[in-house]
Every structure is written in C-alpha cells, then in structure tokens.
Amino acid sequence: MSTDFQQFLSLADESFQQTFREIFGGGEAQLSLQQEEDPFTAGVEIMVKMPGKKAQSLNLLSGGERALTCIAFIFALLRLRPAPFCLLDEIDAALDQTNLVRFAHFIKNMAESTQFIVITHRQATIEAGKKIYGVTMPQNGVSSVLSLTLPEVESIAG
C-alpha cells in the first residue's frame, strides 16, 4: 500500500514521461523511488533515454541533453501542479538550434495558462514572447528598462 508521496510520484512520473517525449520528439524518461527499506527516506531516481540512443546515467549525457531534460522535468511539474507564475533566467543557454526551437514552441503553449518571465539572449525564445523588455545601461552602472517590439530587439539584445 503506497504512501501519499508514492502516489504523487507516480503522477509526476507520468507527467515527466509525457513531457519528455513531447520536448525531445521521442525517447523515454522515468522517475522512480530508490529501493530502500524505508519508503519515507528513499530518494528519487531519474532514468532517461534519448531518441535512438541507449538509456544512460545522467552524468554521461551532454550539456544540452541535460539542460533539456531538466527543462522537461520542471515543465512536467508545472503541468501537474501549475504555479501562478514562472521566472526563468537564461535556461536556454546550452540548447542547440533544434532543441531551442522545440523549447520555444513548448513554453509558448504553457504561457497560455501560466505567466512566464523569461530572461534570454536567444532569438527563438524572444519570438515566443508577448511582451519584450530591454534592459540597458546608457549611464554606466545604472539600469534602465524600456518596452521593445520584435524588430527593435536586434539592436539591444546582447
């Protein structure tokens, strides 16, 4: 008979499996409870399999693969237990063009039901935005913020 946490974990696992497949366009992912006598102190294991590759321990994944796996995990939690808003600071830094476009597409959909505030340097992510703010320092050391349109971004994004 499973604990409250084990029940929640099974929901989180389901959400993670689905979110992972959507974001990576395939592959498999799983959350599971460590095999330990006490189910109240056992930790949570993550297993992922990239499309076409074998299941690997997380440490053997590439920088971009790990980043997108973490993003899938966070988005899986947000879908299961929506937060009122989500702040993301340059989480797309390690993604290549293909993965970046997937990420931008995915987050644009999630923004239908959750408010996002996203700091980014990447064009695809910027284009998913409803509102764009440019932060600059026309005077050294003093920040200044202005609302931007997409064409204006070119000159300001670092």
Place this chain on the structure above:
Amino acid sequence: MSTDFQQFLSLADESFQQTFREIFGGGEAQLSLQQEEDPFTAGVEIMVKMPGKKAQSLNLLSGGERALTCIAFIFALLRLRPAPFCLLDEIDAALDQTNLVRFAHFIKNMAESTQFIVITHRQATIEAGKKIYGVTMPQNGVSSVLSLTLPEVESIAG
C-alpha cells in the same frame, strides 16, 4: 622578504591586470594574498572593477561579467606560462555579442603562439578558427566527424 610564491603571484597579478583591461576595454583587476599570519597557507583574493562601475565582490557580478573575468584570468596565466595547447569547451556560452567579439579577437591573437581546440556554438568564435570540424550523428548514437569550411558551418552548428 617574499616567498617564491609571492614573487610569482606578483607576476600573475600584473598579467591579470593587463589582460583584464585589454579584454574589457578598461576597468581594473587585482590578485592579492590574503592577510594571514602564515604566507604559505594564505589564499588568493580576486578584486575586479568593471569599466564605469564600482569594485564589486565577485558574487555580485553578472553571469557574463564573471565568465569574461574567468577567461581573462586563464588567458593571463597562459601569457605568463604558455601551455603547449589549450582545450576550451563552450566557455563563451554566457557572453553577449559585444563581449563575444572581444573574446574572439583576443583568442585569435593568442592562437598565433599557442594551439587552441575550442568547442563552440557562437559564430564570432567560429570565424576566428583556422580549421573547423563538424561533429554529427547521422546514425543515432554514433558520432561522425568531418572537416568544414566557414560557409558549410551554417547547416551543421547546432
């Protein structure tokens, strides 16, 4: 009367000050020995001042400012004590366009006297290269390497 290490530290400090100013186009940087009774166990302090801003403790710097400061430190050591070759894996990830161009310019000069092998996704860094290799996986899970020219990079860089 200073120890061997203190003498080397003063050379490293000089190289770091100069390299930092060149890379940032201004500002100041300094390495110094912590004030401790035993000069053999004292650690090394770093102080930096970005152009136009006040001297800050490192933790208050931005992601890009910290990245470029670390790059200045490593390049300062390389100029002082050249290594036969230098391997850099995506160290330009956090730099904005302006800092990236400075970095690319700087590393291109250093490559006159030191061999560099640089993994990057950034266009300015790619253009500083003499030889370009593209790594792909035409067959899932199996890497394949081919020599590329600059125009060919567009299709392959992630």
Place this chain on the structure above:
Amino acid sequence: MHLKRLEIKGFKSFADYTEIHLDPGMNIIVGPNGCGKSNVVDAIRWVLGEPNIRQLRGQRNEDIIFNGSDEKRPLGMAMVEITIDNSNHVLPLDYNEVTLARKYYRSGESEFFINRSPVRLKDINQLFTGTGMGKQGYSIIGQGELETVLKGQPFDRRLMLEEAS
C-alpha cells in the same frame, strides 16, 4: 493570479525609479551582460520575502542597496513594490489586487507592507504558503541553477517533489 506591475528604486543597479508592466502571458527580458536582467529576478525574489541575502548573490544585507558608480553616489535605501492580480483569490486576502512592498535602509532597518499596511517579513512569507512557490520551488530558476534539478542527491529531488505535491 499573476504579476501585474513591478516598481524598483535603489535596488542594486536600479538607482533610478523603474516601472515594469507585465503581461499575463509570456514576458521576455533581453539586454547586454551586466545591465541588470538578473537583478530584476533578485528584486522579485526580494519583495516576495526572500530572507537569505545569499539567494540574491549578496554577502551582507546592504549589498542590495545601490552602492554607486563612477558617475553616481551610493543611495541610502532600496525599495521594491509588486502589484499582483488576485482575482482568483489564490492569496488568502479579500482584494482583487494585492500590492507588496519592501524597503531596506543602510542603517539596517527593514520595512514591509501589504496593501500599504505595515507588516512583518513572516506575514509576507505566510501569504504564499500552499501556492506552490516555496523554498524548494520549481517556479523560479535563477541563472546557472537549471541543473540543480538533476545534479543533487536523489533525496533532494524527493524534497522538491514533496514541495510540489
């Protein structure tokens, strides 16, 4: 519930008064290195009741007050105010709009306000209990923090999931 407006004065690099109106959907912040983007995230964390200066990349509490530049002298106070749309009453208050404000003076004094009434820091923190925005949260991912999800011990992941459940 969503964030509507952010007002910042004297907080870190925001020496001048700054007002940011947020869309209920997708907001993007861009700009060069070191211009203040992550400082906006710090400002939001701070006004929502972050007690630990180290979570805001500081070492001493006064690190969050504008400490001057080549052309401007240091300021004596940091202030951040956030206006939240509460029409679905996620926050346990009878208002459709909730404004939180936080001030910190170089003297070491702090002030906290909910809809202009002075409160204590714990009152602000208690406002968010059960809204999914706790300490182990997954709703604020700071710069360089993305991999902590995977990198930690399996037990830390459990804690994060328990927070969510």
Place this chain on the structure above:
Amino acid sequence: MHLKRLEIKGFKSFADYTEIHLDPGMNIIVGPNGCGKSNVVDAIRWVLGEPNIRQLRGQRNEDIIFNGSDEKRPLGMAMVEITIDNSNHVLPLDYNEVTLARKYYRSGESEFFINRSPVRLKDINQLFTGTGMGKQGYSIIGQGELETVLKGQPFDRRLMLEEAS
C-alpha cells in the same frame, strides 16, 4: 609542441573509427547537442593519462567504451591514439613526433603505449610533468568548468597558481 592527429575507435559515442588532423593554431569544433563534441575532449584527456573516470563524466571504468545504440551493438574495447609534434622537445624524449595510445577492454584490462612500446599509466603521466599540464591545470577547461576559477576557496586559487608557477 602541439597536437597533430587524434584517432578514436570505440570510445564513448565514437563507435566507428575517426581521424582528426589538428592545425597548430586555432581549431574549432561545432555540432548539435549530444553529437560527441565534449566526448572529443574526454578522449584527449583520457589518452593523456587521466586516471579518474569521474573527470570524464563516467561512474565505472567501462562507461568509456561504446555501449550500443538502437542500431548498433556495444563494443568490447575503447582505443584513442594521439600524435604530438615534439620538435621543440618539450616532452623528454628524443623523437620529433611522439604517439601515445591507450586501450581499455570490457574485461577490465588496460594497455598504454608510447611510440608503440608498452608502458604503464604512470609513464604517460610523468611525460607531462613540468609542461604546465598538471591536474590543477588551466589548459583544459571542460564544459561548465569555467567558473571554478573564481568560485573555489581562495586557497584553491592558490593551488592553481602554484601549479602554474
């Protein structure tokens, strides 16, 4: 001294034989996520004598042998060979060209070679003593390792500088 040629077979994602000729100046490696760029860095570290599998993102020694994909079966051995231009005799050998090779079998056996002569791992490591490529080195910065320069304790920075001096 500079690296001239790298040959890889069976190491991590390099199931097929791969040969890379390096320029004495600036070499750039590009490609999508997960295609093997950082694995090239791991291969260079490995053939130059890295004893610790954790420095190569592995947990068990056999993690560096190609372990199969959906279309290819696992291999039984990993091999990396590096050819070094030694015309300035930075390496204490009488040759203008030095070739180092390292093999690892699933059985757990290892083989090491300098110019085709079998040697031990420590012989390869001792070759580089005093060339500025030691453990605290600043000549190999892996993915995500850039900030370790600043982030560590002041004493770690000292160790890195002592290594350089």
